Amino acid sequence: MxxxxxxxLVQSxxxxxxxxxPETHERQRGAPFVARLGANESVFGxxxxxxxxxxxxxxxxxxxxDAESHDLRHALAEHHGVQPENIIVGEGIDGLLGYLVRLMVGPGDTVVTSEGAYPTFNYHVAGYGGAIHKVPYSDDREDPAALFAKAAEVDAKLVYLANPDNPMGSWHRGAEVVAAMDGLPEGTLLVLDEAYVECAPEGTSAPVSADDPRVIRMRTFSKVYGxxxxxxxxxxxxxxxxAAFNKVRNHFGMNRAAQAGALAALQDKDWLTEVQTRIKDARHRIGEIAAENGLIPLPSATNFVAIDCGRDGAFAKAVLDSLVEQGVFVRMPFVAPQNRCIRVSCGTEADLNAFARALPLALAAARG
Amino acid sequence: MxxxxxxxLVQSxxxxxxxxxPETHERQRGAPFVARLGANESVFGxxxxxxxxxxxxxxxxxxxxDAESHDLRHALAEHHGVQPENIIVGEGIDGLLGYLVRLMVGPGDTVVTSEGAYPTFNYHVAGYGGAIHKVPYSDDREDPAALFAKAAEVDAKLVYLANPDNPMGSWHRGAEVVAAMDGLPEGTLLVLDEAYVECAPEGTSAPVSADDPRVIRMRTFSKVYGxxxxxxxxxxxxxxxxAAFNKVRNHFGMNRAAQAGALAALQDKDWLTEVQTRIKDARHRIGEIAAENGLIPLPSATNFVAIDCGRDGAFAKAVLDSLVEQGVFVRMPFVAPQNRCIRVSCGTEADLNAFARALPLALAAARG
Incomplete structure (x- = not known):
């Protein structure tokens, strides 16, 4: 041949x-990172x-x-006070978003998300030929009403909303999201990504019925659960x-040890509380470091803090490049005006001390 | 909504x-299996x-x-004497088959496989709207020439060939597969599933160049590597x-511990040799047990043995049902005449003793 x-589609x-x-970065720079604070992983393990x-x-x-992730699914159902039939376990939210998009989106179907929101969701939509329509952030927050209005305008099959938001760390009260859902058009499924919700204030999780056909909520063991x-x-x-996921998912795709680990993690409430405390402390410390350098930390309901570097995207990028060069792995938002920020994941004391040492040098370098 | x-497509x-x-079976029967010999797993661990x-x-x-599985990919390249650019690591062969089908197959595209061959491949093809054409086994073996001729006839984008074969355990010499590839039509990609090749006689792996654009070979850590x-x-x-896999794959889909485990497994040649020996011994023992019961074990180049139960599919199914009821998990081929067999994975001595105890009772039950 x-x-x-x-x-x-694939050709296109x-x-x-x-x-x-981060490993790719490390190979490019020829040295490991001193602090790994760019992927919103939970360094607390x-x-x-x-x-x-x-x-x-x-x-x-x-x-x-187990192809059904039976034990984990049942434990999650109990944890959330729902039925096992309300829960699908998959290969991370990334994997589940891929399946969901595949279920709904074919060439030319429309999808709505925020400008600057999770790129992997967009990757899946593009990968199945969907057309993405974007709504700008409002005051560094996703704007549910605007998202749902855009969904009505373009007849979207899916609308994506992360609450709390990545990359900004901002959030809405869950009740506000539910109230905004009155404006969700018929025929649009809300993909509510609650990956960070365990880091957020009480009341951030959307108080919707698990049987509500208008919304699917995404959760993960990748963040607070480490x-x-x-x-x-x-x-x-x-x-x-x-049940529709069973038509397309990789039935034997789950790692067996991961299933066992997630089940054990769910049962360890003490560790959850411990990590939540460490995250709060780390957010506070990141805020201090930012302020010591004359920068503004944005309020965060996640395990990271977006720091407003006070100028434009090019400046923030220069700060980021210097941090990375100094061995401190961080990331930044993709689009203006959010790209005036750098995004720093919560770290250990040693991680944040490394960040504290590197930031003044990075700012000096960026200021030329 | x-x-x-x-x-x-999904609606259809x-x-x-x-x-x-097996866990689903265990929940249905309300007791764990005594011997888990149905999924061609490697009980030797x-x-x-x-x-x-x-x-x-x-x-x-x-x-x-690591999104690139860099270290594992490089080690695999060295292991096979190819370049890292010739290797894609993914979430099992199941995951990789899904990606491959997605790259090639859209609604109405044709694909060829053998009647009774790997159902998960068919599941993926159906899931992307492909039309499957099937070729019967010849003497309990997949028939490369017939597969490739059918591919030419229906203008197939993909043709699937497992060598060694599952569920029959039969195989072709790799050189025979390569010779048969002269009949592979232009525009058809051969999906050569070599999941079991480490259990097979020397010379079973197809001696094709990794750069040969006519074929993609699938390998796994799920079988001999346990x-x-x-x-x-x-x-x-x-x-x-x-490289095309990068357009659609879940870039951060690999379990990190699994990456590390596979790398270590690849480096442990002694364990590979040890397991290969145990598999040979277990195949021999399964053959003995079959023969003791007047049944014919088929030659196998895999980590399982198909046992000809001597009658039709209904009879083999009755034998299988009784085995499962007695706590011995086995499976069987799906279509006639291969479904005259049951398929028994290599097990420990205890596993096979359990099978030896259960088989006479199962045969008696099936004979009514």
């Missing part, structure tokens, strides 16, 4: 990646009970994982929608 | 699963070095896995085709 016969797709990973469960499971890794590398996410939604 | 607006898909997993690497990685599981639950597979192919 002369060349593989890709689908027309660019060979891009949603993110460049998994629950010791989860780590133990995963270590123990490594000897049983010859078995395929298990990003395990790849365990789940979605809560109406039973019919949840 | 009244109902989610699925794509027309049945809510089926390619396989029912992973390399102790791999298990140690995975256990060690569980503390670092807060980090996302890491099915880790979900690590890889494909070897021409750089352009390998």
């Amino acid at each position: 002369s060349a593989p016969r890709y689908t027309p 797709l660019p060979a891009t990646v949603p993110f460049v990973g 998994p629950s010791p009970r989860a780590a133990e469960a995963m270590a123990k499971a490594s000897g049983e890794i010859w078995k395929y994982g 298990m990003a590398g395990a790849r365990v996410g789940y979605a809560i939604g109406a039973p019919g929608l949840i | 009244s109902a989610p607006r699925y794509t027309p 898909l049945p809510a089926t699963v390619p396989f029912v997993g 992973p390399s102790p070095r791999a298990a140690e690497a995975m256990a060690k990685a569980s503390g670092e599981i807060w980090k996302y896995g 890491m099915a639950g880790a979900r690590v597979g890889y494909a070897i192919g021409a750089p352009g085709l390998i």
Whole structure:
């Protein structure tokens, strides 16, 4: 054969990646990072009970994982006070977003998200031929009313809303999101990404019924639970929608040790509380460091803080480049005016001390 | 919204699963299996070095896995004497087959496989709207010439060939597959699934160039390497085709501990040799048990043995049902005449003793 016969859609797709990973950066710079504060991972790690469960499971890794993630799904249902039929477990929120987009979006179908919101969602939409319409942030926050109005305007099949938001760390009260859903058009499914909700103030989680057919909520063990590398996410939604995932998902796709780890993590409330405290402390410390350097930390309901560097995107990029060069891995928002910020994940004391040392030099470098 | 607006393709898909997993069976029967010999897992487990690497990685599981699987990909390239650009690592062969089908197959595109071959491949093809054409086995073996002729007849984009074959355990010499590729039509990509090749006689792996654009080979850590639950597979192919996976794959989809485990497993040649020996011994023992019961074990180049139960599919199904009822999990081929067999994975001595005890009772039950 002369060349593989890709689908027309695949031929049209660019060979891009949603993110460049920290290991790729490290290989490019020829040295490991001193502080890994760019991917909103939880440096505080998994629950010791989860780590133990995963270590123990490594000897049983010859078995395929349970295709139904039965035990984890049932524990999650109990945790949320819903039915197991309301829960689908998948390979991280990234994996679940891919399945969801595949269920709904074909060439030419429209989808709405915020300008500067999660690129991996956009990657999936583009990958299935969907047309993305974007709404700007309002005061560094996602704007539910504007998103839903745009969804009505373009007849969107999906509208994406992260609450709390990444990359800005901003949030809405869950009740406000629910109230805004009155403006959600018929035929549009709200994809409510609550990846960071365990870092947020009480009342941030949307108080919707799990059976509400207008919304699917995404949750993860990658953030507060400290298990990003395990790849365990789940979605809560109406039973019919949840069952539809079975038409397309990779049924034996879950890592068996990850299933066991997530189950143990869910049961370790003490560790959750401990990490929540450490996150609050780290957010506070990041804010101090920013202020010591004359910068403004934005309020955050997540495990990271967006720091307003006070000038434009080029300036923030120069700050970021110097931080990365000094071995402090951070990221930044993609679009103006949010790209005046850098985004710093919560770290250990050592991580944040490294950041505190590097930031003044980075600012000096950026100021030329 | 009244109902989610699925794509027309998704609406047309049945809510089926390619396989029912052993845990689902166990929940249905209300008791664990005594012997787990149905999923061609490697009961001999992973390399102790791999298990140690995975256990060690569980503390670092807060980090996302390397999106490029750089170290593993490079080690695999060295192992196979190819370039890293010839290798894509993914979430098991199942995951990679899904990506590959997505790259090539849209509604109405044709694909060829054998009647009774791997259902998960068919699941992916159906899931992307492809039309599957099937070729019967010839003497319980896949028939490359017939597959390629059918591919020419229906202008197939993909043709699937497992060598060694699952579920029959039969195989062709790699050189025969390559010779048959002279009949592979232009525009058809051969998907050569070599999941079991490490169990097979020397010379079974197809001696094709990694840059040959006519073929992509699938390999896995789920079989001889004993890491099915880790979900690590890889494909070897021409750089352009390998790069195309980056357009659609879940870039951060790999479990970090699994990456570390696979790397360690690859380096433990002693364990590979040990497991290969145990598989040979177990195949021999399964053959003895079959013969003791007047049944014919088929030759196998895999980590399982198909046993000809001597009558039709209904009879074999009755034997299987009784085995499962007695706590011995096995499976069987799906279509006649291969469904005259049951398929028994290699097990420990205890596993096979349990099978030896259960089989006479199962045969008696099936004979009524």
